[in-house]
Amino acid sequence: xxxxxxxxxxxxxxxxxxxxxxxxxxxxxxxxxxxxxxxxxxxxxxxxxxxxxxxxxxxxxxxxxxxxxxxxxxxxxxxxxxxxxxxxxxxxxxxxxxxxxxxxxxxxxxxxxxxxxxxxxxxxxxxxxxxxxxxxxxxxxxxxxxxxxxxxxxxxxxxxxxxxxxxxxxxxxxxxxxxxxxxxxxxxxxxxxxxxxxxxxxxxxxxxxxxxxxxxxxxxxxxxxxxxxxxxxxxxxxxxxxxxxxxxxxxxxxxxxxxxxxxxxxxxxxxxxxxxxxxxxxxxxxxxxxxxxxxxxxxxxxxxxxxxxxxxxxxxxxxxxxxxxxxxxxxxxxxxxxxxxxxxxxxxxxxxxxxxxxxxxxxxxxxxxxxxxxxxxxxxxxxxxxxxxxxxxxxxxxxxxxxxxxxxxxxxxxxxxxxxxxxxxxxxxxxxxxxxxxxxxxxxxxxxxxxxxxxxxxxxxxxxxxxxxxxxxxxxxxxxxxxxxxxxxxxxxxxxxxxxxxxxxxxxxxxxxxxxxxxxxxxxxxxxxxxxxxxxxxxxxxxxxxxxxxxxxxxxxxxxxxxxxxxxxxxxx
Numbered sequence: 165x166x167x168x169x170x171x172x173x174x175x176x177x178x179x180x181x182x183x184x185x186x187x188x189x190x191x192x193x194x195x196x197x198x199x200x201x202x203x204x205x206x207x208x209x210x211x212x213x214x215x216x217x218x219x220x221x222x223x224x225x226x227x228x229x230x231x232x233x234x235x236x237x238x239x240x241x242x243x244x245x246x247x248x249x250x251x252x253x254x255x256x257x258x259x260x261x262x263x264x265x266x267x268x269x270x271x272x273x274x275x276x277x278x279x280x281x282x283x284x285x286x287x288x289x290x291x292x293x294x295x296x297x298x299x300x301x302x303x304x305x306x307x308x309x310x311x312x313x314x315x316x317x318x319x320x321x322x323x324x325x326x327x328x329x330x331x332x333x334x335x336x337x338x339x340x341x342x343x344x345x346x347x348x349x350x351x352x353x354x355x356x357x358x359x360x361x362x363x364x365x366x367x368x369x370x371x372x373x374x375x376x377x378x379x380x381x382x383x384x385x386x387x388x389x390x391x392x393x394x395x396x397x398x399x400x401x402x403x404x405x406x407x408x409x410x411x412x413x414x415x416x417x418x419x420x421x422x423x424x425x426x427x428x429x430x431x432x433x434x435x436x437x438x439x440x441x442x443x444x445x446x447x448x449x450x451x452x453x454x455x456x457x458x459x460x461x462x463x464x465x466x467x468x469x470x471x472x473x474x475x476x477x478x479x480x481x482x483x484x485x486x487x488x489x490x491x492x493x494x495x496x497x498x499x500x501x502x503x504x505x506x507x508x509x510x511x512x513x514x515x516x517x518x519x520x521x522x523x524x525x526x527x528x529x530x531x532x533x534x535x536x537x538x539x540x541x542x543x544x545x546x547x548x549x550x551x552x553x554x555x556x557x558x559x560x561x562x563x564x565x566x567x568x569x570x571x572x573x574x575x576x577x578x579x580x581x582x583x584x585x586x587x588x589x590x591x592x593x594x595x596x597x598x599x600x601x602x603x604x605x606x607x608x609x610x611x612x613x614x615x616x617x618x619x620x621x622x623x624x625x626x627x628x629x630x631x632x633x634x635x636x637x638x639x640x641x642x643x644x645x646x647x648x649x650x651x652x653x654x655x656x657x658x659x660x661x662x663x664x665x666x667x668x669x670x671x672x673x674x675x676x677x678x679x680x681x682x683x684x685x686x687x688x689x690x691x692x693x694x695x696x697x698x699x700x701x702x703x704x705x706x707x708x709x710x711x712x713x714x715x716x717x718x719x720x721x722x723x724x725x726x727x728x729x730x731x732x733x734x735x736x737x
Contacts, residue, residue: 168231168292169223172468174506175288177698178513179216181691184208187282187517190524201274215285221265222289230258230296237297237421238591244413249377249423258300259332262293268304269330271311276322277330283454283523284516287461291512294465298595299421301462302374308454309336309382313401315527316438316447321401325380337378338455339370339427340448347608349384349444350394354429356385364436366402366429372414372602376425379404382451383434384443394444402434418594453552455603456560457519460512463560463567463599464505470567470574470592471501477589478577494577501570503704508563510691511684515555522548551625554616557609558680564600571596607673614672617679618656629686632693641706645685648713652678655720674716681709 169175185208189195192211197204205211233254243250251259262268270286272278286307294301310329313321328334345351354368366385370376381402388396402408407430414424438447475498478489488494525545529537571593575582582589600606616622626649634642655675659668688702 165224166227166231167220167223168226168295169219169288171223171227172292174509175291177691177695178509179219179288181694182212182284182513182517184212184282184284184517184520187284187520187524190528191280191282191520197274197280204274204280215281218265218267218279218281219285219288219292222262222267223292225261225265226292226296229261230293230300233258234297234300234421235588235591237299239420241420242413242423244410244423247410249410249413249425251423252421255300255303255421258297259303262304263332268307268332269310269326270307272307272314272326272330276314276326278326282516282520283457284513284520287457287512287516290458290461291465291468291509294462295469296465297421298462298466298592299419301458301465302419302422303335305458305462306336306338306375306378308451308458309338309380311454312382312399312447312451313437315450315530316399317401321435321437325401329380334379335375336380336382337373337375337425338451339373339376339381339383341370341372343369343371343426347604349397349448351392352384352386352397352444354383354385356387356398356400356434364400364434365431366400366434367431368429370427370429373425373427374602375422376413376427377404377410377423381408382437383429384448385434387436387440387443395441397443397445398440399437399443399447400434401437402429402432405432407432416598418591418596418598452604453519453522453556456556456609457512457516459599459603460508460515460556460559460563463563463596464508464512466592466596466599467501467505467508467563467567467570470571470589470596471498471505473588473592474498474501474574474577477581477587488577497573497577499704500708501573503701503708504566504570506701507684507688507705508559508566510687511555511559511562511680514683514687515552515559518548518551518555522552547624550616550621554613554621557604557612558676558683560604561600561606561609561613561676562680562684564596565606567596567599610673610676613676613679614668617672617675618660620653620656622679622683626683626686629690632690634689634693637699637703638689638692641685641703642689644706644710645682645689648678648682648685648710648717651714651717652682655717658721671720674720678713678716681713685709 188208188211192205195205195207198206205214237252237254240252242252267289269278270281271283274280290301290305293304310326313325340349342352342354354366356364356366358364366383383400383402384397385400386396387398409428411426411428416424478494479487481488525541525548528541529545574589575593578587578589581587659671685706688705692698692702
C-alpha cells in the first residue's frame with residue numbers, strides 16, 4: 165500500500181536523525197505521565213517508537229485516502245449559501261479519517277485527551293497531509309488554536325474546550341486580519357466591550373479568515389477604548405452562533421478545499437483569553453511562531469508533491485526517442501528541485517527541535533513555583549526563545565520560496581500539459597502561491613529575522629557543527645562555508661557601522677538568505693558525515709550557495725549608499 169512516510173527516504177532520514185531527547189523529557193515531565201495515562205511513553209525509546217507508528221498510520225491515510233480525493237475537492241470545494249458553509253463530503257471524510265486516527269489533538273496534553281507529541285512530529289504529519297492535499301492542512305493545521313488556549317487560557321477554558329478539540333468534535337479559526345489592517349495587526353479595530361456584569365462582546369469585521377465557519381474562534385480585538393496600537397489589543401474566545409455572521413467566502417486562486425471567510429461580529433458573546441492588553445504583544449506573537457512552522461510544512465509538502473509529479477512525468481515523456489529526464493537541462497532542473505526541497509526540510513526540522521525546546525522551557529517558567537526555577541531553566545528558556553524567533557521566519561521564508569520555485573519548475577518540465585487541469589502540476593503551482601503570503605509574507609519574515617542575524621543569535625548553534633571531524637570532500641565544502649561565515653560577519657558589521665536604517669532594511673533580505681545558506685550548509689555537512697550517501701546532496705547545495713552568497717555579500721558591502729535612490733528612479737521611470 166502507498167504510504168507518504170514509508171516512501172519518503174529523506175523524511176525517514178530526518179526522523180531517524182532526530183535529537184528530541186531533551187525536549188521530549190521536558191514535555192513528558194521525565195515520563196511521570198506513564199503511570200497516569202495509557203498512551204504516555206515510559207521512556208524516550210518508547211516515545212520514538214510511538215511517534216514512528218503514528219507517522220506510518222498518517223502516511224498511509226494521506227496516500228491511500230486524502231491524495232485520491234484531492235482533485236475532486238480542488239475542483240468542487242466547499243459550498244456557501246444563506247450564511248452557511250458546507251464542506252465537501254470528501255473533505256469531511258478526510259477529517260473523519262484523521263479523527264479516527266486520533267490525531268486531532270496531537271500536541272495537547274494527555275489530561276485533555278491529546279497525544280502530547282512534540283511540535284516536530286506534528287509538523288511531519290502536516291507535511292504529509294499537505295503533500296496529499298494542501299488545503300486540508302489549513303484545517304488539520306489549525307491545532308495551534310487549541311494550543312494557544314492550552315498555553316494562555318484559564319483552567320476552566322481548557323476544560324471547556326480542549327477535550328472537544330482532541331476528539332475532533334470542534335474545530336477552530338484564528339481571527340486576526342481585518343479589511344483595512346492586513347499584516348498591520350496593531351491597527352486592528354474590531355471592538356471588545358463589557359456590559360455592567362462584566363460579560364465581553366465583540367463587534368466589527370474580520371476578513372481572509374481560514375475556516376472562519378469554525379465552531380470555536382480565537383479573536384484579536386481592541387479592548388481598550390482610546391488606544392490605537394498593539395497595547396490596546398486582547399485575545400478572546402467566542403463560539404459560532406447567530407450573531408457571528410459569515411458574509412461570504414473568497415473565490416481563491418488555490419487551496420480550494422478550505423473556506424476563507426469574511427466575518428461580521430454583531431455583539432458576539434466572548435471570553436477573555438489570558439490577560440488584557442497582551443493579545444498581540446504576547447499571544448499572537450507566540451501563535452505566529454507555530455503558524456510559521458505549520459506553513460513551512462505545508463509549503464514543503466506541496467514542493468514534495470510537485471517534484472514527484474515532475475520526476476514521474478519526465479521519466480515517462482519521450483522526445484527524440486528518449487525520456488526527457490535524460491536531457492541535461494531537465495535532469496539539472498530535477499536535481500536542483502530535489503536539493504532545494506531537502507535543504508528546506510533540513511532547516512524546518514532543525515527549527516522545530518528548537519521550537520520544542522522553547523515551548524518546553526517556557527512551560528516550565530510558567531508552571532513551576534518561583535523557587536523551583538533554576539538558573540539553567542531560566543537561561544535555556546531565554547536562549548531557545550531568541551533562537552526560535554530567528555529560525556521560524558528563516559524557515560518559513562526558505563520553505564515557501566522553495567515551494568513556489570519547485571512548483572514553477574514542475575510546470576516547466578511538463579511543458580504545455582502542465583498548464584492543463586488534467587494534470588496535478590497546475591494545482592501545486594496554485595496552492596504554493598499563498599504560502600509565502602499568508603501568516604506573514606517573505607518580506608515580513610525578513611523583518612522578523614534580521615534582528616537575530618545582526619545580533620548573531622545563530623553563532624552558538626554553528627560552533628559545534630564547525631568542529632566536527634570532516635575530511636576529504638566534506639572538509640573542502642566546510643572551508644567554503646567557513647569563508648561564507650567570515651564574509652557574513654564582516655557584512656553584518658558593515659551594516660552596523662553605516663548607521664543607516666534605510667540601507668539596513670534594503671540589504672536585510674540578502675543577509676537573511678546568506679545566514680540561511682550557512683546554517684543549512686553546516687547542518688547538511690553533519691548529515692553527510694554520518695550518511696555518506698548524502699555527500700552529493702550537500703556538495704550541490706554548498707557549491708550553489710557559495711556562488712550566490714558571495715554575490716549577495718558583495719552587494720551589501722559595496723558601500724554604494726545611492727542604491728536606494730536609484731531604485732526609486734527605476735520605479736518612477
